[in-house]
Amino acid sequence: MKTAIIELTVRNHPGVMSHITGLFSRRAYNLEGIFVNRLKNTEKSRMLLAVEENEKISQIIKQLEKLHDVLEVSLRHDEKEELIRKMDEFLT
Amino acid sequence: MEKKGAEIIIETLEKKGVRLVSGIPGGSNLPIYDALSKSRKITHILARHEQGAGFIAQGIARTTGKAGVCIATSGPGVTNLLTALADAKLDSIPMIAITGQVASSLLGTDAFQEVDTYGLSLPITKHNFFIKNADEIEKTLFEAFWIAESGRPGPVLIDIPKDVQNQIIDFISMEDESRFEPKEEWNEEDLKKTAEKINRAQKPVLYIGGGVLSAEASQEIQTLSEKNSIPVVSTLMGLGAISSDHPLFSGMIGMHGAPCVNMMMEEADLIIVTGARFDDRATGKVDAFCKKASVIHIDIDKAEIDKIRKTDLYLAGDLKKIIGKLIPMIESSKRENWIQETEKLKKEHPMPFPKKKYHPASLIQRIGRELPDDAIIITDVGQHQMWTAQHYPFQKPRSFLTSGGLGTMGFGLPAAIGAALANPDKKIILFTGDGSFLMNIQELAVVHEWNLNITIIILNNRQLGMVKQQQELFFAKNYFASQFHYTPDFDSIGKGFGIRSIRIENETEEAKYFDDMIESKTPFLVEWMTDPDENVFPIVPPGKSNIEMIQE
């Protein structure tokens, strides 16, 4: 399985995680990994979502873009993948 | 100036031009109701069930295009409201729900009437808010209206704890600075390509949906269709966008659509999909849908593009603007061959019409021929809904309200109330079934209270007709749980609510009351007894392609 990383910038408030994870469960997309951190001195957070690289990805991205609390969405293919891999080692 | 949170809520609603709100009070929204009682601009409609309040707000929204507003209390008030929210989400109806929540100090303690309103409403709203401090109220409400009404419309819920409603702050009102426009994705080049494709096509069809109504693009669609002679077909949600008598209008597509329309789609070499989303009830088996056609999809919601059917070209953005720009780039054409072919299909495979004169379809059509064009027609869900969609001669945008996406029985009566309240000078007709009507029958009290101009026609077949029909056709007539062993006397129930009510059992009685149904200007309930053996045809069996229609 090839993993893709979706990077999100979101408004930071208690409900935002539910909006993101709720989207994945409701639309039956699999979420392989998730990493969230508050951006220093802002009201925003950065999220990295690891998902399977398949034909559903563009639909997932479009649905994420529609969420009011999601400010930016991009698909990454770079060192952030390395981070997820490290996390994988760390957690399993 | 010092103000209470609840006062700010009401003041902001007034500022947004809200004149009607529906709802039911309870422990955790009482401060809002106290402030509401002092408003001179807003009339409150006391529903008898929160689902009713939600659908009343929808009736206002569906007829005006502006967000309908409703209020509920925490706990059961909220859970009762959920169906109306989900319904608004699936049909893209702008709506604002303001819900009271238990006091902040009690949050998360399983307090009396505490439910997770935010979590419950999250997947069935366009967006939802939880307000922590009274100084967020005005800005959040401004945002909520923008979100509900802009782009692809939808319901927005705002949950406000009781202590925040009571919180007194030093309040300075701000300008409404929220501006949310969806990111559009189209350019001149796309327009040029679209125009070329349309000009080059031999057998194009314009496939329109509810988005044409929300975008108020009916005129543009009609002009485009006329200029290039493109036949128009509509989903259930798009009905009324152009007159059903228009020579280029061919009818409804899909499961209970006109045979000629489903056949036309099979023949088309290009479909221009505007404000529609390839719902399975419209497309039938997707792989077999419009197999010969290339697809141009124009929609405000980019996520609908390529979701079900891969497009050849798309323009994500405002329909009215896009079609408006497209029109001058399209050639004038008579398309004699294609129009001849579609006319032949229309003549040879029209929507079947029952032979019996005493039949719901006949009643619906005759009422439609008598009523003014701006009458508003509402249905519940079931066979009567499909007969109305098939046979009522709709003329105007927003003249047909029906629960399309969620298919909610119980939608009809409260939606009719909302429509009547927002359109006091129009005639409102509700076609409902005896099953659906029982699901929100308590709102008859509201009809009486406000003396609304609604004629309710209950097509009483003493059963869950649409379910029975499916059991007949697809479950070897194993009728189970679809026929009522007892049906109440609706005529007496109507009278019990203080509403003029009659029962009609045959043609003679119908003739006697027909003019009354058309001319009545006050609440009027008609229990119209129908033959339980009648079915809706054509029907595309679930999972089959649209050309595999069963005709009788």
Ligand SMILES: Cc1ncc(C[n+]2csc(CCOP(=O)(O)OP(=O)(O)O)c2C)c(N)n1
């Ligand atoms: C709330 C709800 N529950 C169940 C259904 C499933 N359902 C679809 S049509 C139907 C029967 C509707 O009966 P009635 O209102 O009498 O209309 P008819 O089909 O007889 O015209 C049912 C139960 C539904 N659409 N909505």
